[in-house]
Amino acid sequence: MEEPPMEIDEAINDEEIEHTDNIEKVAENAEVNEENDYVYPSLFTSKTLLELSNSTWSRSKKARGDVQPYLRGCKWSPDGTCCLAVVNNDGVHVTELSRDLYSGNVSTDRSIDVMDSVIHVKESGLIYDFCWYPGMNSSVPESCCWLTTKQNSPIQMWDAFDGSLRCSYRGFNAVDEVEPAISVTFTPDGRQIIAGYRKCLRTFDVDRPGRDYLEHSLANSASCIDTNGNLVAVGSWNTSISLYNINEMGAYKSIGKMHGHGGGVTQVKFAADGLHLVSGARKDHRLLVWDIRYYRRPLNVLTRQVDTNQRIQFDISPCGKYLVSGGTDGIIKVWDENQVKWKTSLDCTDVTKDNVTYKFPLHRDSCNSVSIHPLRPIIATGSGQHHLINPITEDNDESNCDDKEQSETKDMKYSEVTENCLVFWWIGEVPDLT
Template sequence: MDNCSMQIDDTPGPEICEKEPDIHQIVDVPVENTDTPFYEYPSLFTSKTLLELCNSSWSRTASAKQDVQPYLRGCKWSPDGTCCLTVVNNDGVHITEVPRDLYTGTVSPTRTIDVLDSTIHVKEAGLVYDFCWYPGMNSCIPETCCWLTTRQNAPVQMWDAFDGSLRCSYRGFNAVDEMEPALSVTFTTDGTRIIAGYKKVLRTFDVDRPGRDFAEHKTNSPASCFATDSNLLAMGSWNTTITLYNMNEIGTYKSIGKMHGHSGGVTHLKFTPDGLKLVSGARKDHRLLVWDIRYYRKPLNILTRVVKTNQRIYFDVSPCGKYLITGGTDGVVKVWNVDTVNWKDSLDVTDVDKDNSTFRFPLHRDCCNSISIHPIRPILATGSGQYHLHDPILTPEDGVKKENGQSDITINDKNANSAIDSDMKYSSVSENSLVFWWIGDMT
C-alpha cells in the first residue's frame, strides 16, 4: 500500500489531513469544545436489512493440490477505518481498502457492488496463528501503520501497512535457547508493549526494542487468545478456562481469578467498550458467554450460535456498546441489540438452546468465521470459508459415491448447507469471500 492510497485525498503530504476533516480527524484530533458532542456513532440496523457494498473472493488454482484451500481465517478493521486486514489460509495476509465514496454520507440501494483487489499482499508461508493492528494506527502518520502476526515456526513479526515490508521481529526463546512461535499476540491498549502467549508462558516485549529482550510470566495453560482493556488482560486457553490478569506499569502480571463455563477451548475474547463486560466464545461450543468482570464466578448471560468445528469463529461488539454480532458455521450472522434483548443481563441459563437474537441474516452459504464492525462508519465486514474434507469414496471421474456396487449422487447444492451431525462433513459448497455490508441508514 503506497502512501497516497491509504489517505483520503489524492494529493500526498500533510495537506491530506487539512483538506479532509472526516475519518482521520475524527479518530485523533482532540476535542477543544466539550460543550458540544464531537462525534456520535451512527445508528445501526435501523432498516433491518443489509446492503452489500463490496466483495473479494479467493479460489484454488487448477494446478493446486486438493488440500490447498484458500479460505478466510479472520478479518479486522484498522483503528482509523481506512482498510481491512485479512488472513487467508495458504495465501498469507491481505489488506483491502475502503472505497472513498463510503467515507462520508449514506448509500443508495442501487449502488453498484465493488469488486475489491488487495492493496497489500504478504505471502507468508505457514499457518498464521494470530494477528492484530497497532492500536494507534493512523494513515496520516506512516510510522503507526503496522500490524503483528505470529505464525508457525516463526517469531512475532511486525509488518508495514504501506509497502508490506517486514519492519522487525520479536523472538521468544525457551530454557534450551530454542525459538518458539507464539500462539497469540496483542498490543497493550497504549501500544507501548506487545504481549505474546505461548504454551506455558506469557512474554512481554517493548515495541521499541525488537529482538529477544522480554519479560516472562509463567502460566499453567496455553494462551490461545487475548483481550485487553486498560490495565486488564483476559487470557483464553485451550483447557476451556479464562484467566484475568492485572498488568502493572513494569510489565508484570497479577492473577485476579479464573472463569469456567465453556465446553471447548476458548478461541476469542472481547471486552465491551465500558470495560465491565467480557464476551467469550469457544470451539465446538454453541454458546457465547457474557461475563461481568466484577463478579466473574459465573456468566451473566448465555447466547447461542452454531459452532460445529474447531475453527475460530469471531464475534464483535459495536463501538457504541449496543450491538453484539457473531458468525457461525451455518453461515448465519446473529445480532443482539441491548435495547431489544438485554444480552448483558442474566437469563434462564438452563435453556441454552433458546435463540433470542434480535436479527438473523443468512449471509453466506459456507461458514461465516469472521466478523468485524467498522470503528466509525456503519459498515460490517464478514469473511467466509472453512476446510472441506475430501470424500475418499468419491471418484473424480464420474462424480458419484459407490457403495455396495451401486452409485449414489453426491451431495448437491440444495442440501449441502443442511446440518450433518457427524465428525466428517463432505460438502461440495465452498465460499471463500470477504464482503463489506452497509448496516446503517439508506437513502
C-alpha cells in the same frame, strides 16, 4: 497521535484496578471521553443489509489438490480505511474501503465493488493470530503496521503501505529455540506487545525488537488475549479464562479464573464499558457474557452455531450496544442492547430459546469472521472452512480419464459447498429503501 486531556490521563494512570470501585471509575472516564469525541451511528436500523464490496480467493491451477484457500479472520484498521484478512495457504491481504463510503449514506442502486488486494504478504505456514497497531492512522505512515504470529516463526511486524517486514520479536524456549506465539495483541497505548505462548505470557516493548521481554509463567497455553487498560483476559485451550492486572513495572497479578465453556476458548473481548467480557470457544454453541466484578459465574449465555474447531469470530460495536457473531451455518446473529439486555442476566433455563435480536443468512458456507467498522455503519464478514474429501467414491462405469476426474471432483465436499469471500455490508439507514 494526540495525547488525551491531562485531567483524564492523570485520572486513568493513577488508578490501580484492584477492586470494583476502581474499575467503574476507569470505565466512566472512558465513556465521557468517548461521548465528547464522537457519536457512533445506530446500526441495523433498516433490518436489511446491502452488499457494498466483495473479494474472493480461488485455488491456483498449479496448487496441490489439498490446498484450500479460505478466510481465517478479518479485522478493520483502527482508522477504518482498510481491512486486514488472513487467507489459509495464501498469507495476508489488505483491502481498502471505497472512498464514497467514507461519509454519507448509500442507496439501493449502488453497484457492488469487486475488491483487489492492495497489499499481499505471501506468508508460508499457519498464521495463528494477527492484530493492527491501535494508533494506526493512514496520514501517519509510521503508525500503519500490523503484527502476525505463525507456525515456526517469531512475531513479525509488517508495513501497511508496502507490505515489507519491519522487525520481529522473538521468544525462546528452555533450550534457546525460537518459540512461536499462539496469540498476540498490543496494549491500548500501543507501547507494548503481549504475546501468549504454551506456558507463559511475554511482554515486548514495541520500540525494542529482538529477544528482550518480560515473562509470566502460565499453567496452560494462552490461546487468545484481550486487554482493557491495566486488565488482561487470557483464554486457554483447557476451557478457562484468566484475569490479570498489570502494574507499571509490567508484572502480572492474578485476579481470578472463569470457567463455563465446554471447549477450548478461541476468543475473548472486552465491551466498551470495560466492565463486561464476552468469550467464545471451539465446538461450543454458547457465547458467555461475564461481569468482571463478579466473575465466578457467567452473567448471560447467548447461542450461536459452532460445529467445528475453527475460530468463529464475534465483535462488539465501539458504542458497546451491539454484539455480532458468525456461525458455521453461515448466519450472523446480532444482539441489540436496546431490545435484548445481553449485558444483564436473562432467563437461561430454556435451552431451546434463542434470545437473538436479528438473524442474517449471508453465506452458504461457514461465516467465520465478523468485524464492525470503527466509525461507519459497515460490517465485514468472511466465509470458508476446511472441507474433507469423501473417501467413498462411486465410479462403477468404465470411462475415460476426464469422466473419472469429474466424478472424483463431484464427490469432493470442497468443490460443492465451498465459499471463500470477504464482503462489506452496509448496516445503517437506507433512505430510499421501500
